[in-house]
Amino acid sequence: xxxxxxxxxxxxxKVVDCQYAxxxxxxxxxxxxxxxxxxxxxxxxxxxxxxxxxxxxGRTCDRPCEPACRRGRVDEEPVAICRLKRVAADxxxxxxxxxxxxxxxxxxxxxxxxxxxxxxxxVARDLAPLGYEIHLFDEQIxxxxxxxxxxxxxxxxDAVLDEEVNYILDMGIHAxxxxxxxxxxxxxxxxxxxxxxxxxxxxxxxxxxxxxxAGKANIHIGIEWxxxxxxxxxxxxxxxxxxxxxxxxxxxCCRTSRRLGxxxxxxxxxxxxxxxxxxxxxxxxxxxxxxxxLDNHVPKEFVVEGGRLxxxxxxxxxxxxxxxxxxxxVPTGDPLEFIEADxxxxxxxxxxxxxxxxxxxxxxxxxxxxxxxxxxTFQSTNAKVFFGGDAAFGPQNVITAVxxxxxxAVSIDxxxxxKDVHDRPSPRTNLVSQKMGIHEWIYDSQVVNDDRYKVPQxxxxxxxxxxxxxxxxxxxxxxxxxxxxxxxxxxVQTVFHTSRCIECDACxxxxxxxxxxxxxxxxxxxxxxxxxxxxxxxxxxxxxxDSLPQTRRVMIKDEDVCLHCGxxxxxxxxxxxxxxxxxxxxxxxxxxxxxLQL
Numbered sequence: 001x002x003x004x005x006x007x008x009x010x011x012x013x014k015v016v017d018c019q020y021a022x023x024x025x026x027x028x029x030x031x032x033x034x035x036x037x038x039x040x041x042x043x044x045x046x047x048x049x050x051x052x053x054x055x056x057x058g059r060t061c062d063r064p065c066e067p068a069c070r071r072g073r074v075d076e077e078p079v080a081i082c083r084l085k086r087v088a089a090d091x092x093x094x095x096x097x098x099x100x101x102x103x104x105x106x107x108x109x110x111x112x113x114x115x116x117x118x119x120x121x122x123v124a125r126d127l128a129p130l131g132y133e134i135h136l137f138d139e140q141i142x143x144x145x146x147x148x149x150x151x152x153x154x155x156x157x158d159a160v161l162d163e164e165v166n167y168i169l170d171m172g173i174h175a176x177x178x179x180x181x182x183x184x185x186x187x188x189x190x191x192x193x194x195x196x197x198x199x200x201x202x203x204x205x206x207x208x209x210x211x212x213x214a215g216k217a218n219i220h221i222g223i224e225w226x227x228x229x230x231x232x233x234x235x236x237x238x239x240x241x242x243x244x245x246x247x248x249x250x251x252x253c254c255r256t257s258r259r260l261g262x263x264x265x266x267x268x269x270x271x272x273x274x275x276x277x278x279x280x281x282x283x284x285x286x287x288x289x290x291x292x293x294l295d296n297h298v299p300k301e302f303v304v305e306g307g308r309l310x311x312x313x314x315x316x317x318x319x320x321x322x323x324x325x326x327x328x329x330v331p332t333g334d335p336l337e338f339i340e341a342d343x344x345x346x347x348x349x350x351x352x353x354x355x356x357x358x359x360x361x362x363x364x365x366x367x368x369x370x371x372x373x374x375x376x377t378f379q380s381t382n383a384k385v386f387f388g389g390d391a392a393f394g395p396q397n398v399i400t401a402v403x404x405x406x407x408x409a410v411s412i413d414x415x416x417x418x419k420d421v422h423d424r425p426s427p428r429t430n431l432v433s434q435k436m437g438i439h440e441w442i443y444d445s446q447v448v449n450d451d452r453y454k455v456p457q458x459x460x461x462x463x464x465x466x467x468x469x470x471x472x473x474x475x476x477x478x479x480x481x482x483x484x485x486x487x488x489x490x491x492v493q494t495v496f497h498t499s500r501c502i503e504c505d506a507c508x509x510x511x512x513x514x515x516x517x518x519x520x521x522x523x524x525x526x527x528x529x530x531x532x533x534x535x536x537x538x539x540x541x542x543x544x545x546d547s548l549p550q551t552r553r554v555m556i557k558d559e560d561v562c563l564h565c566g567x568x569x570x571x572x573x574x575x576x577x578x579x580x581x582x583x584x585x586x587x588x589x590x591x592x593x594x595x596l597q598l
Contacts, residue, residue: 001521001522001523001524001527001542001544001554002544003544003545003546003554004541004542004543004544004545006431006493006495006543009426009427009429009584011541012431012491012493012582012584013025013427013429013582013584014540014541014559015490015493015540015541015559015562015582016028016029016490016491016582016584017068017069017070017490017540018065018066018068018069018070018079018081018490019065019491019584020068021064021065021067021068022050022051022064022065022399023064023399023400023402023403024050024051024052024399024402024403024406024586025050025403025427025584025585025586026046026047026050026051026065027046027050027491027583027584027585028065028081028487028491029487029488029489029490029491029492030046030491030583031043031044031046031047031084031085031088032079032081032084032484032487033443033444033484033487033489034046034088035084035087035088035480035481035484036444036481036484036485036487038477038481040087040088040091040092040093041092041093041094041095041098043087043088043092044088044089044092044095045095045098047085047088047089048095048167049585050585050586051085051399051402052118052121052122052125052164052168052402052405053118053147053164053398053402054085054086054088054089054164055086055089055090055160055161055163055164056147056156056160056161056164056398057082057085057398057399058082058083058084058085058086058087058088058089058090059086059155059156059160059472060147060151060155060156060398061082061085061397061398061399062248062279062397062398062399063081063082063279064399065081065082066078066079066080066081066082069081070488070490070561070563071486071487071488073560073561074488074513074561074563075451075486076451076452077451077452078452079452079483079484079486079487080452080453080455080475080483083455083472083474083475083483084475084480084483084484086474086475087474087475087480087484089160090474091477091480095167096167099167099171100128100129100171101129102128102129102171102172103129103130103131105131106131106132106133107130107131107132109131109132109133109193109194109416110132110133110134110135110191110192110193111123111127111132111133111134111135111192111193111194111195111196111412111416112135112137112187112190112192112194112195112196113134113135113136113137113195113196113198114137114181114184114187114195114196114197114198114199115137115138115145115197115198115199115200115389115391116136116137116138116140116142116143116144116145116175116177116198117144117145117146117147117198117199117200117389117401118144118145118146118147118198118389118398118401118402118405119196119198119388119389119390119391119392119401119402119404119405119408120136120138120145120196120198120388120389120405121136121143121144121145121165121168121405122388122401122402122404122405122406122409123196123198123388123405123408123409123412124136124168124169124171124173125167125168125171125405126405126406126409126410126588126589127409127412127413127589128168128171128172128173129171130413130589132416133174134172134173134174135173135174135176135192136169136173136174136175136176137176137179137181138175138176138177138179139177139178139179139180140177140178140231141177141178141231142162142165142177143165143166143168143169143175143177144161144165145198145200145389146200146223146390146398147161147398148161148230149223149226149227149230149231150223150226150227150230150249150252151252152226152229152230152252152255152256152467153230153467153468153470154255154256154259154463154466154467154468154469154470154471155252155470155471155472157468157470158468180356181356182356183356183358184197184356184357184358184361184363184385185358185361188361188382188384188385192384193384193416194384194385194386194412194415194416195384195385195386196385196386196387196388196408196412197357197371197385197386197387197388197391198387198388198389198391198401198404198405199354199389199391200389200390200391201350201351201352201353201390201391201394201395202223202350202352202353203350203351203352203353204221204222204223204224204249204346204347204348204349204350204351205221205346205348205349205350205351206221206346207244207299207346207348209299209300209301209302210300210301210302211301211302211303211304211309212302214302214304214307215302215303215304215308215309215344217309218238218308218309218341218342218343218344219302219309219343219344219346220343220344220345220346221345221346222243222245222249222250222252222253222345222346222347222348223249223347223350225253225345226249226252226253226256229256229260229467234260235260236260236261237257237260237261237262237342237343238261238262238341238342238343239261239262239263239264239342240262240263240264240265240311240340240341240342240343241254241257241262241264241265241266241341241342241343241344241345242266242268242311242312242339242341242343242344242345243257243265243266243267243268243344243345243347244268244269244299244344244345244346244347244348245267245269245346245347245348245349246267246269246270246271246275246276246277246278246293246295247276247277247278247347247349248277248278248279248282249347249350250267250269250278250345250347251267251278251282251283251285251286253345253347254266254267254286254291254345255285255286255289255291256467257343257345258289258290258291258464259463259464259465259466259467260467262343264340265291266291266292266293266294266339267286267291267292267293267294268294268297268299268312268314268339269293269294269295269296269297270295270296270297270298270299270317270329271295271296271319271327271329272295272296272319273293273295275319275327276293276295285471288457288460289460289464294314294339296316296317296318296319296329297314297315297316297317297337298314298315298316298317298329298331299312299313299314300312300313300314300315300336301313301336302344303338309341309342309343309344310340310341311338311339311340311341312338312339312341312344313336313337313338313339314336314337314339315331315336315337316331316332316334316337317329317330317331317332318330318332349395350390350395352369352370352390352391352394354369354371354391357371361382361385362381362382363380363381363382363385364380364381370393370394371387371391371392373386373387373392373393375393376422376424377407377411377421377422378392378404378407378408378411379411379415379421383415384415386408386411386412387408388401388404388405388407388408389401389404389405392404403586406586406587406588406589409588409589410424410425410587410588410589412589413589424587425587426587427584427585427586427587428583428584428585428587429582429583429584429585430582430583431493431495431580431581431582432580432581432583433578433579433580434492434578434579434580434581435578435579438575439569439570441492441566441579443489443492443579443581444485444489445489445492445564445565445566445579446565447488447512447563447565448485448486450482450483450485450486452483452486453475453479453482453483455472455473455474455475456472456473456474457471457472457473458470458471458472458473488563488564488565489564490564491581491582491583491584492564492566492579492580492581492582493564493579493580493581493582494543494557494562494564494566494568494569494577494578494579495577495578495579495580496543496545496555496557496576496577497575497576497577497578498545498546498547498548498549498555498576499549500574500575500576501545501548501555501574501576502550502573502574502576503518503548503550503551503553504573505518506571506572506573507567507568507569507571507572507576507577508532509571510567510568510571511532511567511568512563512565512567513533513561513562513563514531514532514533515532515533515557515558515559515560515561515562516532516555516556516557516568517530517531517532517555517556517557518548518551518553518554518555518556519531519553519554519556520552520553520554521544521547521553521554524542527542527556528542531556531558533558533561535558535560537560539560540558540559540560541559542556542557542558542559543555543556543557543558543559544556564579566579
């Protein structure tokens with residue numbers, strides 16, 4: 001193998017598994033160390049630089065970082081990264097002084113944002129410090145998009161959402177709420193230099209089976225029903241409720257139903273329980289609130305008697321898989337099962353809807369009715385129009401929408417400057433030694449053995465009576481510190497200096513995971529099988545040194561299981577190893593705060 005090029009910023013970025021997995025590439029270990037040090041404001045701003053909504057995401061994120069967490073590979077549970085984000089948000093001080101100054105004199109460019117959700121707000125946050133005049137249009141009464149209309153208050157309090165949305169709107173954004181954009185042509189005819197579409201996936205999928213029309217008074221589309229509840233149009237539901245669907249929207253629907261009068265609420269899903277799209281913790285919370293989940297049930301009919309919905313019939317199925325792993329749902333042959341219901345909520349997916357975009361504007365759509373958008377630049381086939389969030393590639397989540405917003409803001413800035421939108425700025429990185437002595441480090445390198453700490457919840461008997469009462473209480477100071485200490489500091493890299501190595505192999509002897517090997521070089525497939533511990537995760541790289549001067553061997557380190565404990569560097573008699581902190585900030589249109597230079 002060729003020696004590893006550690007000057008390539010993407011090499012060590014990939015080693016920081018949590019940050020690499022985060023769509024917005026939030027520097028997770030950096031803010032967790034700040035939490036452990038009690039520096040909550042700085043921890044919040046490290047988050048805000050990348051993910052824009054730390055308080056929101058600390059409660060509602062889909063947590064792509066946690067399955068990637070190295071702790072989950074060497075322990076049973078990953079670090080509670082998401083809930084530690086909330087620790088920073090709940091305990092921060094006044095952060096406005098840390099935020100960027102907005103130029104009073106604008107740069108002469110105007111941008112229109114259609115939709116007030118996380119993607120549009122991120123674009124606004126990134127472009128406002130550059131002097132752009134930004135106009136945001138949304139039909140809701142306030143900003144936030146699906147964060148306001150589809151995430152229940154018992155998961156995301158209005159005060160938390162309002163605070164973080166207003167940080168952005170207070171940057172001089174011209175917000176036009178209660179304003180529905182009915183024509184893209186009309187916007188294009190105005191004096192906007194670019195238009196960003198972040199309208200989400202506003203239409204819930206329906207279910208066309210017998211009885212749908214007859215029972216329509218008591219059959220509701222899930223996301224529309226959640227919005228109706230959020231905006232105080234709906235205050236009650238029947239005592240017996242069926243929720244159709246297995247995603248997070250279905251979990252929000254069933255838990256909201258319990259708080260609005262549903263005494264017998266059931267989730268019914270076609271797929272096996274293990275294959276539901278809902279996050280595991282969302283399913284756990286629903287079942288904790290006495291909501292059964294009936295899997296392998298295919299809806300066949302809404303049952304209406306005397307003009308009133310009385311329930312549904314379902315066909316029982318089993319999942320059968322072919323050699324390629326493709327699933328088929330095969331009927332068991334049992335009689336259809338009848339389940340009583342006063343109301344049914346359909347939460348089986350969402351679709352994009354663009355009735356306001358004319359089809360003669362040079363903006364192409366694919367066969368599914370989605371705009372043709374570049375995944376690199378987020379520019380449509382009409383060079384002036386950009387997309388992001390669910391409106392770009394279909395329903396995903398808040399953190400992905402934020403990432404889209406960052407990328408789109410870069411493109412919009414380049415486009416407005418007359419530059420090539422494909423000429424992307426490089427990420428900002430640094431690599432700094434953590435030496436405090438010969439074998440001592442600035443960071444706390446000790447690996448603790450604590451199990452993951454559970455986030456406490458308010459009493460169920462209390463929360464089920466108030467849909468606005470937050471269920472999760474968050475970590476207190478002490479527990480937040482202990483959970484933060486479980487982080488393995490994966491951004492503090494083991495940097496090897498070949499010229500200093502005397503090949504004593506002491507580092508390999510002391511390594512607790514046997515991830516360091518000195519051996520003859522070879523092809524990667526061969527090397528992975530003859531290390532001190534086989535390197536079976538092909539997704540993570542091997543760190544390969546130059547040939548060592550004495551024996552011509554090479555040092556091979558399996559990045560997959562390294563604990564970043566620093567024992568190799570502490571044991572090395574010649575300082576051939578060093579622990580160096582690697583900070584990576586994804587490219588943005590502007591550096592909105594200087595906290596990453598701390």
